[in-house]
Amino acid sequence: MPESDARHLSFKLVYYGPAQSGKTTNLFRLHDQLAPELKGELMTMETKDDRTLFFDLLPLGFRAPSGLLIKFRLFTVPGQVAHDGTRKAVLSRADGVVFVADADRAQETNNGESFQSLAANCARVGLDFEHLPMVVQFNKCDLPNAVPEAEIRERWSAAPWPLVFAVALNGQGIESTFELLLRAVYRNFGEKLELLAQHGLDENAFVAGALGKAA
Amino acid sequence: MSLGFDREWQLDELLDEASREKIGPALRELLRGDFALTDGAGQALWGQPSADARREPLILELEAVGYLLSSTAPAAALSAARDLLLTLLRAQIRFKMASTLHLEAVAEDFESLKREHARLSESEARYKTLSAELESRVKKQVDQLEERQQMLYEAEKLASVGQLAAGMAHEINNPLGFVRSNLSTFEKYVGKFAEMKTASGPAAESWRVLDLDFILEDSIDLLHDSAKGMERIARIVADLKAFSNVDRASEEYADLNNCLHEAVRMLETQTPAGIGFHFDLLPLPAIVCLPGHINQLFFNILRNAVLAIKDAGRPGEVRISSEADDEGIHIRIHDTGVGMSQEQIEHAFEPFYTTRPVGAGVGLGLATARNVVQAHSGRISLDSQPDVGTTVTLFFPTPP
Numbered sequence: 201m202p203e204s205d206a207r208h209l210s211f212k213l214v215y216y217g218p219a220q221s222g223k224t225t226n227l228f229r230l231h232d233q234l235a236p237e238l239k240g241e242l243m244t245m246e247t248k249d250d251r252t253l254f255f256d257l258l259p260l261g262f263r264a265p266s267g268l269l270i271k272f273r274l275f276t277v278p279g280q281v282a283h284d285g286t287r288k289a290v291l292s293r294a295d296g297v298v299f300v301a302d303a304d305r306a307q308e309t310n311n312g313e314s315f316q317s318l319a320a321n322c323a324r325v326g327l328d329f330e331h332l333p334m335v336v337q338f339n340k341c342d343l344p345n346a347v348p349e350a351e352i353r354e355r356w357s358a359a360p361w362p363l364v365f366a367v368a369l370n371g372q373g374i375e376s377t378f379e380l381l382l383r384a385v386y387r388n389f390g391e392k393l394e395l396l397a398q399h400g401l402d403e404n405a406f407v408a409g410a411l412g413k414a415a
Numbered sequence: 416m417s418l419g420f421d422r423e424w425q426l427d428e429l430l431d432e433a434s435r436e437k438i439g440p441a442l443r444e445l446l447r448g449d450f451a452l453t454d455g456a457g458q459a460l461w462g463q464p465s466a467d468a469r470r471e472p473l474i475l476e477l478e479a480v481g482y483l484l485s486s487t488a489p490a491a492a493l494s495a496a497r498d499l500l501l502t503l504l505r506a507q508i509r510f511k512m513a514s515t516l517h518l519e520a521v522a523e524d525f526e527s528l529k530r531e532h533a534r535l536s537e538s539e540a541r542y543k544t545l546s547a548e549l550e551s552r553v554k555k556q557v558d559q560l561e562e563r564q565q566m567l568y569e570a571e572k573l574a575s576v577g578q579l580a581a582g583m584a585h586e587i588n589n590p591l592g593f594v595r596s597n598l599s600t601f602e603k604y605v606g607k608f609a610e611m612k613t614a615s616g617p618a619a620e621s622w623r624v625l626d627l628d629f630i631l632e633d634s635i636d637l638l639h640d641s642a643k644g645m646e647r648i649a650r651i652v653a654d655l656k657a658f659s660n661v662d663r664a665s666e667e668y669a670d671l672n673n674c675l676h677e678a679v680r681m682l683e684t685q686t687p688a689g690i691g692f693h694f695d696l697l698p699l700p701a702i703v704c705l706p707g708h709i710n711q712l713f714f715n716i717l718r719n720a721v722l723a724i725k726d727a728g729r730p731g732e733v734r735i736s737s738e739a740d741d742e743g744i745h746i747r748i749h750d751t752g753v754g755m756s757q758e759q760i761e762h763a764f765e766p767f768y769t770t771r772p773v774g775a776g777v778g779l780g781l782a783t784a785r786n787v788v789q790a791h792s793g794r795i796s797l798d799s800q801p802d803v804g805t806t807v808t809l810f811f812p813t814p815p
Contacts, residue, residue: 212421238477243505245513254513257421259476271477273421285520285527292519293419 202295202389209393210271211385214291217300218307218314219251219279222339222368226300227258227274229374235412237262238271252278255290262409266399272410284317291318292325296333296385298377303338303346303365333384337364337377375411382407420515426454426473426481429507435461438503445496446488454481471497475508576766580779584655591652595645602638605631654779668701671709671744671811675735678713686721689730697738700813704791712787715780716748716807723752723805731804743793743812750806755799763797 203210215223224244231242240259246252255278261271275294277287291297299318301311322329336359338352349365356363362380366373386395386403395401401409430438435452439461443450451462455478468486471493472479483497609631611618622628679692717733724731731751738745755763762768764785769778788795791811799805 210423240474240476241505243509245509254516257512261477269478273476275421283520285524286516288523289420289516289519293421 202393204393207267208269208271210273211295211389212293213272213274213296213298213381213385214294215274215276215298215300216287216291216314216318217277217279217298218302218310219281221279221300221302221307221311221314222366223276223279223300224250224252224256225368226298226337226339226366226374226377227256227276229368229371230260230274230378231258233371233375234260234378234410236260236410237412238269239412251280252276253283254278254286260410262412264395264399264401264409266401268399270401270406270409279314281313284321287317288321288325291321291327294327294332295389296381297335298381299334299336299361300368301336301338303340303352304343305345305347308347331388333381333388334361335364335377335380335384336361337366337373339366339368339373341365341373342367379407379411382410418515420512420519423476424480424508424511426452426504427460429480429504429511430460434507438500442483442496442500446485446492449485449487450496451484452481453484455479457482469493473497473501473504475501475504480504580655580766584652587648587652591645591648595642595649598638598642598645602635605634605638651777654777654783665705666703667706669704669706669709670701671699671704671746672696672737674706674709675713675737675746678710678717679735681710681714682717682721687725690721690724691730691732693732693734695734695736697736699737699739699744702744702791702811702813704811705787708787708790712784713748715784716809719780720748720750720752720805720807723750723754726753727751727802739813741815743810746809746811748807748809749804751804754801754803754805755797756801760797760799764795 202212215226217223224246227242227244231239238259238261240261243257244252245254245256256276258274259271260274261269263269275290277283277290297318299315301307301315319329322332336356338347338349340346341349352365353363362384364373364377364380366377368374383403386406390396390401390403390406395406430452439450439452442452443462449462449465449468451464451468452460453464454460457464460481462484464482464484465486468484469488469490471483473481473483483493483500485493485496488496608627612622612628612631614622675694675696683692717735720733724733734747734749736747736749759770763781765778766782767778768782771778785795788809788811793809793811795810796808797805798808
């Protein structure tokens with residue numbers, strides 16, 4: 201559940217995925233593309249070879265008509281296999297997850313392993329994987345040896361999560377990934393938190409507020 | 416969960432007492448005398464915020480975690496000081512978050528190592544049990560193999576002994592036949608000589624001189640002794656033949672109780688006084704067997720029992736009991752004779768093993784008995800105590 205008090209509501213959203221699939225790049229593009237009412241600086245903790253060692257954090261926020269401050273804290277996990285303990289700690293208390301897969305055909309095994317580690321870690325940190333709001337993004341779709349969209353759709357047809365095909369480097373699909381996650385988060389928590397009844401926020405207003413676009 | 420690395424850090428956590436002591440005087444100098452620091456709720460962390468002071472928010476994420484206030488500093492100086500302080504705070508929060516996360520990750524890694532360790536210990540224990548189990552199973556099988564090998568060796572030994580016995584019996588029977596026949600013919604001839612006794616003349620004189628009366632009498636004794644010797648040889652040969660199953664009989668349905676009675680009848684004639692037979696027989700199902708061999712078997716065992724009582728030199732009794740259950744027929748033959756030592760029991764079933772003087776026993780009685788029992792898929796065992804008696808237990812399976 202999101203952390204909340206009378207005036208604040210804070211959602212923790214985690215970008216998960218195999219090493220170098222573009223999780224940090226997602227946050228960079230969101231920082232550039234979005235213009236919500238409140239936008240913090242992107243805090244990155246990269247080592248000198250551009251690999252995330254701990255996490256990256258992008259804070260976003262807007263105020264609901266009721267005056268409630270709704271905050272989104274977007275985290276990335278370190279993708280490298282060795283950092284599983286860190287990954288688990290970052291994942292804990294998440295309210296939504298974007299799984300950033302690498303569309304490169306050579307990375308299929310890494311995607312699979314990472315996805316399994318996501319499911320396993322969810323169980324370990326007490327998240328209900330079945331009902332966790334989630335979006336699956338296939339990044340680097342512009343690569344010459346990327347797996348074709350039709351093939352990926354076919355393979356994931358039985359999965360309940362929305363798929364987005366993205367090119368994080370030029371920003372394609374980044375905002376729509378985030379939007380789909382916001383909608384999933386609203387549908388999961390909106391009613392419990394009485395966002396509409398108490399704070400006058402419907403799903404579209406919620407999404408628009410977070411993206412910084414007029415509803 | 417408020418202590419997670421991803422909590423919203425408060426200003427007093429980021430700037431502890433010691434670092435405030437360091438930066439406070441520096442900031443006061445920069446801000447020309449008056450400066451105060453409050454947290455997000457307006458609580459003073461340094462100095463006394465005055466009502467007319469300029470105020471700059473300290474925003475790390477979205478909201479102000481605190482405020483920098485000064486009534487003496489110009490606006491530009493205050494905002495410059497704020498930027499300086501923010502740079503400091505950002506470095507601090509990065510360090511705090513990273514170190515807290517690192518602790519969480521290490522704790523988590525430690526937990527998973529412990530889980531892994533527990534799992535490994537458990538599987539190690541499982542493998543240990545398994546290996547012990549395997550070891551004992553291998554040992555059992557090796558023992559079994561050794562036992563089988565020993566049995567096979569014994570069986571082969573028995574088979575070759577049997578073959579030898581059969582060959583010998585055959586070879587001895589032929590000369591035995593003609594020697595016995597010749598002896599009886601010779602006895603007739605001696606009779607003819609005897610007629611000369613009544614003759615007169617010089618022959619009568621010679622008869623007397625040569626003491627032919629004695630020779631004639633002794634000849635007949637010698638011939639009778641020889642005939643007895645031949646009979647003994649014939650009996651030994653017959654035993655050998657029975658042992659080697661030379662005379663294969665045909666299978667029949669038979670009641671083993673009848674066989675026991677028959678064997679006792681055969682034996683009773685030669686049983687000395689003071690030795691009695693006691694029957695305790697329950698009805699038995701008829702089984703398919705070789706009755707001739709079974710009779711031989713019972714005869715051998717019963718004869719041993721009688722001899723054992725005779726050896727003890729006191730009156731005794733042979734108790735014969737039988738009963739049937741679902742598995743088969745159980746027969747017990749118990750005597751109150753001399754009994755057997757442990758060593759004797761061990762060798763009792765070996766062919767040609769005997770405790771009797773040479774000529775009195777061949778040592779084939781129990782060996783033959785065992786062969787017969789095994790030919791009927793049965794079991795035979797001995798239980799004995801010296802000076803108390805011996806019990807032979809027999810078992811014949813009945814088809815279900």
